[in-house]
Amino acid sequence: MTLVIYWNLDLKYLYIGEVFEGVSGGFNGVILASYAYTADNTPPKNSRTIGIALIDFTTYLAAAASQVITGYFIKDLGYLYPSITTTSLMLLSLILVVVLLPETINKDRRSQYPSPVKAVKTVFGFYFSKDFGQRRSLFWLSLTAYFITYFSMNGVFFMEYLFQLNLPFCWGPELIGYFNMALYLSRQMLGIPVIKLLHLCTSDPEICIITSVILSVSFVLNGVANTDVMIFLSVLPNGIAAPLLPALRAIMSRMAPPEMQGSLFAGIGLVNIISLVTGTTVFNEMYNATVKMLRGFAFFACAGCQLLSAVTMVVFLYTSRRRIVTDTSTVGINDNV
Template structure:
């Protein structure tokens, strides 16, 4: 693969633009309020619909307040068999919905990220938010008229075409990278995006549980769709653009855009840094595959034996998870930065996360399950630190392309993970209900081993200058020298 380097732009500021970061986090907070109301809503709505179907309840019951969850304990009871069938149908439907949305988002997010380096970050926010608005309102229509659940597939098509959830996540990380220098402040900035997610989750989970219990599924769905529309409006009226206008007329062809996305891992212009990109990407894939794969399993684990939780208790648990991550995440990063680098943070938190999942898998009482909350909160910096490592290795003018690649990993790994862990849970639920969580713990340890290799390898890689711009095989750019700097990737200087 041929490529031509470009001389770096020295006019970049060394300080974070706090005003832009604050506005972006307001948008992201509203967006995730919508997401965190919808996530438990859709799982419990599907569970209720399939339960009505299997137990021959009235077809209109899904619109009305949810009754107390029933758990059948006697395995010889026919109702127990139906309960297992409901669980299986819910899991399978979630898998199909995820596969439809993610398959299209793989392509759309790649091009959205690459072209946002030229067309702007507002563009990167607006397109996926439009798709999410359509998807959320379609769910409201399905609930209101009690339509066939297959109509939800249409919403996932909107998700795929527009980039949807993964597109907004991509936009948020890129926007944060644009407004922070490539130092420890970027790690904190990227972490704040994740912790805004946790704040939104904490604010919505318990409310959602009581919302569903007292008013059914329709009003929460209307609320979440309205919040998603509000986040789109906020992007249009609130967020300033961070891409210079002179770059907007120089956007590459689709082929060049794809090469920019994958150039970090294949282009010779990145030299020995390619091995570091590969190692960090492998670790990230493993983490997202395992943690994202447990998303549906966690709800099913709580809804059924031995817990038999209803919406309220699920809400309390998720709120506790979110609050611990929110309040422990940034302090843990700041504390660990005093004695180690971002790779060190990844290794330590991977081990803590592995222990947390072992504890989750062993839980057979409410108290034991809630004990998972604290170590899970201490491990919150894991993914933000890994994203920051990759962002600092990439040129400032290619952050969109970098996070487009990370977005592809998010989509592919979570899709495969959800499918794999759902099947794993279905196959082992009668033998060892916590087996999926033990497997996830093993993946956390594997990721820690890869980061150790990354840390050792980075000691011998001197050329880690983050400001060198490389445009893959783009003959329209004039060549210029690459100016390396002797600054190791493990540097933690603010």
């Protein structure tokens, strides 16, 4: 991208960069590795939820800073220097990983890597293999809730720019930057405290249900907004709902064996990519088709997705509790024998 900007090349050359990003996994590859690394270094208790949440909220903090800076950066200096800055930061990140982070997989374990075909089967084994027994239904339910949530959040993310640029708001890059900064900072500042507070009286599945409902309220507020203040009011419930995705990832992480964390997060990374592609397309088309009829319709649809995710987690909670009761009964019979 930097070279295309510097030499003012045809924009078709950007496809080359997209290919490199796709092969390397891009942002989803970095996040996947970060989740797996965190799972390798934290115990399988609530602390894993905190560890995974810290990655998300660190991302939110960085995004908050970059959003407000980039708006002014582009306005005053054009596109070249922001692109150079981004490239430099990526190189710095690479150096920090190589120099500072210790390896969590020893050489003996590396020599036992499975074939690509077996590795792919392992990624999907949580949902199809009989080895997981009744847990397969729990994996399916949690993955369904995760896909619905990520699908709608990704879809509305890009569509929100169109919403803010359009009438009656007509926002410029600075105001969009301030809004995104407020959004990411609210997630950063409220996410961890909300998890800690809710863990005092609820479990991770219950946190998912509560935050899904709160997030749907945030999208409804955005959908009915007709002033700048009303859009900014949606920031608070969005921040309170920040633990939703980390809690879902932590639930799946605790159900998977320690040696299969990488496979689990590889599957989650694939869901991230699928939901990003489909969500962006669906919600952009939905916005274009309904903007003249009902400007906030896509946000209402997104709120409905969050409620559907909450219902899915209610089923998950009921199924998991019934499974615990069944497992306890089975143990009792065996003991008597």
